[in-house]
Amino acid sequence: MEKIESNSLFNKYVSETNILDIFSNDMIDKMDFFHFNKGDILINEGECSDYLFFLVSGKMKVFSHSSSGKVMFVSHFKSLQILGETCSLWQKAPTASVQATTNGYCIGISLIRYREILLNDVKFLRYTCMNLGERLSYMNSNTCITMFDSLENRLASFILKNSKDNIFHYNLTECAELLCTSYRHLLRVLNAFCNNSKLSKTGKYYKILDEEYFIEIASDSYDVNS
Structure with missing residues (x-):
């Protein structure tokens, strides 16, 4: 600085x-x-x-x-x-x-x-x-x-708040820190979203395929980056 x-x-x-x-x-x-x-x-x-x-x-x-x-x-x-x-x-x-x-x-x-x-x-x-x-x-x-919401719920909220034109691109190491989880667990959940056709991965980017699903499961009041 x-x-x-x-x-x-x-x-x-x-x-x-x-x-x-x-x-x-x-x-x-x-x-x-x-x-x-x-x-x-x-x-x-x-x-x-x-x-x-x-x-x-x-x-x-x-x-x-x-x-x-x-x-x-x-x-x-x-x-x-x-x-x-x-x-x-x-x-x-x-x-x-x-x-x-x-x-x-x-x-x-x-x-x-x-x-x-x-x-x-x-x-x-x-x-x-x-x-x-x-x-x-x-x-x-x-x-x-x-403490009480699953990582799936918190990550859904995070993806919605940090995506543009349905594209989610974020440093995953920092994302794991912000969501208080391990990098490996974060990847497991992201891969599960991809395997269930909720996301698709291209290079370093994730594309939201089912926005309604993420809106439904997102932690309503989760406030990282808002």
């Missing part, structure tokens, strides 16, 4: 996201603009961030590691989202990492210089609390669905 100087792009995302509306003070002169590439780590598990980041374009995944070293998916972000606020603001070591899954842009506010301003901004803190509440509700809902 690199800091860039692009007033036109910066102003575009400030206007599109209405980011200034979440602060009591005029923060535009306190913001830096960053470009990131797919795979870049914005927040490292166990390392305090010197910046509070606001995702304005692109997608991020949040993941942590179990004591055995297994990667555990936590959440998925699209713009506009604050990244790492509960840890960064109060200088606590984060328990999860945030990694870009696409190229994109984010706005950063230096916590070394402006932490006290943010911590004393009631409007910003209210927005942060609302954001955290929404995330907690989302995570609770997805946790329940992950």
